[in-house]
Amino acid sequence: MARIALDAMGGDHAPQAPVAGALDALAELDASHTVQLVGQRASIEAELDRLGRSSDTLRKRLETVDAPDVIEMNEKPTAVRGKPNSSMMVGLRLQADGKSDAFVSAGNTGAQMAASMLLLRLHPGLKRPAIATIFPTAKLPVVVLDSGANVDCSAEELVQFARVGAVYAEDILGRSNPAVGLLSIGEEPEKGNTVTKETHALLVESGLNFLGNCEGRDLPAGTCHYGDLDVVVCDGFVGNVILKFYEAVAPLMIRMLAKEGMQEQTIRSALRQLDYSEHGGAPLLGVKGVSIICHGRSSPRAIKNAIKIAVQAVESRMNDHIGRRLERSASGAA
Amino acid sequence: MARIALDAMGGDHAPQAPVAGALDALAELDASHTVQLVGQRASIEAELDRLGRSSDTLRKRLETVDAPDVIEMNEKPTAVRGKPNSSMMVGLRLQADGKSDAFVSAGNTGAQMAASMLLLRLHPGLKRPAIATIFPTAKLPVVVLDSGANVDCSAEELVQFARVGAVYAEDILGRSNPAVGLLSIGEEPEKGNTVTKETHALLVESGLNFLGNCEGRDLPAGTCHYGDLDVVVCDGFVGNVILKFYEAVAPLMIRMLAKEGMQEQTIRSALRQLDYSEHGGAPLLGVKGVSIICHGRSSPRAIKNAIKIAVQAVESRMNDHIGRRLERSASGAA
Numbered sequence: 001m002a003r004i005a006l007d008a009m010g011g012d013h014a015p016q017a018p019v020a021g022a023l024d025a026l027a028e029l030d031a032s033h034t035v036q037l038v039g040q041r042a043s044i045e046a047e048l049d050r051l052g053r054s055s056d057t058l059r060k061r062l063e064t065v066d067a068p069d070v071i072e073m074n075e076k077p078t079a080v081r082g083k084p085n086s087s088m089m090v091g092l093r094l095q096a097d098g099k100s101d102a103f104v105s106a107g108n109t110g111a112q113m114a115a116s117m118l119l120l121r122l123h124p125g126l127k128r129p130a131i132a133t134i135f136p137t138a139k140l141p142v143v144v145l146d147s148g149a150n151v152d153c154s155a156e157e158l159v160q161f162a163r164v165g166a167v168y169a170e171d172i173l174g175r176s177n178p179a180v181g182l183l184s185i186g187e188e189p190e191k192g193n194t195v196t197k198e199t200h201a202l203l204v205e206s207g208l209n210f211l212g213n214c215e216g217r218d219l220p221a222g223t224c225h226y227g228d229l230d231v232v233v234c235d236g237f238v239g240n241v242i243l244k245f246y247e248a249v250a251p252l253m254i255r256m257l258a259k260e261g262m263q264e265q266t267i268r269s270a271l272r273q274l275d276y277s278e279h280g281g282a283p284l285l286g287v288k289g290v291s292i293i294c295h296g297r298s299s300p301r302a303i304k305n306a307i308k309i310a311v312q313a314v315e316s317r318m319n320d321h322i323g324r325r326l327e328r329s330a331s332g333a334a
Numbered sequence: 335m336a337r338i339a340l341d342a343m344g345g346d347h348a349p350q351a352p353v354a355g356a357l358d359a360l361a362e363l364d365a366s367h368t369v370q371l372v373g374q375r376a377s378i379e380a381e382l383d384r385l386g387r388s389s390d391t392l393r394k395r396l397e398t399v400d401a402p403d404v405i406e407m408n409e410k411p412t413a414v415r416g417k418p419n420s421s422m423m424v425g426l427r428l429q430a431d432g433k434s435d436a437f438v439s440a441g442n443t444g445a446q447m448a449a450s451m452l453l454l455r456l457h458p459g460l461k462r463p464a465i466a467t468i469f470p471t472a473k474l475p476v477v478v479l480d481s482g483a484n485v486d487c488s489a490e491e492l493v494q495f496a497r498v499g500a501v502y503a504e505d506i507l508g509r510s511n512p513a514v515g516l517l518s519i520g521e522e523p524e525k526g527n528t529v530t531k532e533t534h535a536l537l538v539e540s541g542l543n544f545l546g547n548c549e550g551r552d553l554p555a556g557t558c559h560y561g562d563l564d565v566v567v568c569d570g571f572v573g574n575v576i577l578k579f580y581e582a583v584a585p586l587m588i589r590m591l592a593k594e595g596m597q598e599q600t601i602r603s604a605l606r607q608l609d610y611s612e613h614g615g616a617p618l619l620g621v622k623g624v625s626i627i628c629h630g631r632s633s634p635r636a637i638k639n640a641i642k643i644a645v646q647a648v649e650s651r652m653n654d655h656i657g658r659r660l661e662r663s664a665s666g667a668a
Contacts, residue, residue, distance in 0.1 A: 151528075194485075244519075
């Protein structure tokens with residue numbers, strides 16, 4: 001049983017996409033799970049009425065929590081302090097108060113990070129949370145982190161990303177003893193920038209299943225010189241550049257192929273494995289709780305998948321496992 | 335009239351690919367241009383005999399320069415000092431001695447950089463050269479640098495990359511007043527890591543046609559929030575990761591589409607604009623001369639295109655323009 005708070009006002013297509021995504025998720029999830037739609041009550045109810053397709057049974061698993069304020073997409077992260085009654089803050093406060101188990105938003109990413117750190121707080125020993133994104137590959141999907149929360153990272157921070165990313169790969173992707181790769185510019189340990197080389201040395205001693213360096217070409221492949229990848233660690237600058245690049249390449253190719261007369265539907269279907277909406281949201285790892293970040297452009301389908309990830313995170317007790325993993329590492333074990 | 339020295343022993347398919355690429359280039363180039371095949375004479379001549387398809391007219395524009403040693407792909411860059419008679423060193427020495435105008439190799443990249451710095455030397459004021467790679471985009475191709483020569487870069491170095499990259503875009507791609515973007519994780523000047531933010535401030539004052547920050551998604555698009563891109567600046571760590579990622583994504587998608595029954599030939603033809611062999615080699619910018627780096631896996635077609643880029647670099651006097659641009663910037667102008 002998981003209670004998922006959803007930011008009904010977050011994202012480019014709010015409240016339509018979140019509300020529709022919530023209904024789709026409830027229809028597919030086990031009946032013990034509920035969704036809390038957080039936002040301007042009137043807008044949410046108007047949207048529910050407009051959709052009008054939900055059964056009473058579904059409606060019973062849907063609660064509306066009023067939050068009069070909205071944090072806009074272009075506001076600074078610090079805006080959360082001035083808007084305690086925004087959907088972002090109200091939704092996360094439910095969790096901090098024990099009235100909800102997870103929070104999902106397609107709103108302002110910086111604000112969601114700030115609000116999550118403020119209300120959920122970080123696990124001891126962490127300085128910053130990391131955004132863990134699922135990259136579709138030719139093999140199994142790979143967890144890449146950090147994909148944008150931290151731009152200048154120390155080697156110690158990158159090792160912590162590896163630890164929390166490994167728990168995510170275990171709990172959400174079901175990988176046992178996840179294989180960790182360090183993104184660099186050559187497979188040899190001596191290749192890379194200063195921080196990467198330091199990180200390599202620390203990862204060797206970390207007790208994690210560290211394979212070694214992987215390269216840009218190994219990401220779409222899902223495998224590197226040393227074996228198949230479950231987790232890839234990099235700083236949030238590189239991770240964000242690669243993520244946005246990846247998201248843009250597939251649509252570009254689809255347009256080029258369609259221009260030559262191929263059926264767009266056939267192409268999309270062949271490349272569906274690469275569709276990021278399939279994987280929904282990216283959890284903010286390191287906060288004491290569950291906070292899932294969705295793309296601003298999220299469709300109902302992406303929101304639905306993010307809610308499912310939130311349920312998995314709650315049911316697998318991912319957050320407890322992250323806490324324990326970090327405690328163990330602080331005491332010298334893996 | 336350009337004399338292009340080609341490393342006949344460099345790359346995964348040497349000497350076959352370089353020798354075939356040289357003949358193909360000569361067949362397409364104006365008759366005033368010549369190629370110097372540098373390497374083990376016996377191997378080169380055996381390969382020329384095996385191909386046997388070249389006319390006497392072509393052969394007259396082809397000279398063989400003996401170099402008994404070979405630098406292997408896995409040797410350290412410092413190996414060049416111990417192998418003064420390697421094809422890499424002999425080929426570059428021809429240029430240093432005024433007997434050749436450009437050098438092209440698909441061999442060991444680190445060794446080519448070391449040998450180029452040793453024999454051609456750097457323009458005054460530069461600490462390191464940069465590898466400038468052409469990225470195919472949905473619009474015009476974009477010059478991305480550095481794509482792997484420098485992993486930890488200062489803001490001053492990134493600005494120098496912008497200057498030499500702009501000359502390359504003018505002289506080789508024919509862009510007037512090239513538009514420069516700085517790769518970051520958001521379009522706003524305050525987005526990015528510490529070095530990127532410092533670089534942004536310096537580029538605004540640089541006298542270059544600096545557009546502002548661009549993001550990962552803008553690379554395949556060829557355009558950013560501020561306009562179409564000619565040059566994108568980043569450090570060699572990010573540039574190398576993105577380049578290798580880009581090279582791997584297209585083949586992955588082609589395999590996925592082919593698996594669903596689409597004709598591989600049709601797909602390749604639709605995506606030919608994204609084929610890196612179309613763009614051949616990546617010049618090492620900043621050395622006093624012309625040194626073109628090719629992919630180790632280069633096909634004859636990639637070698638042919640790299641030779642053509644070398645000819646363009648010589649004919650446009652790119653190297654002189656780079657020297658002058660750097661002198662002007664040192665004296666306070668753009």
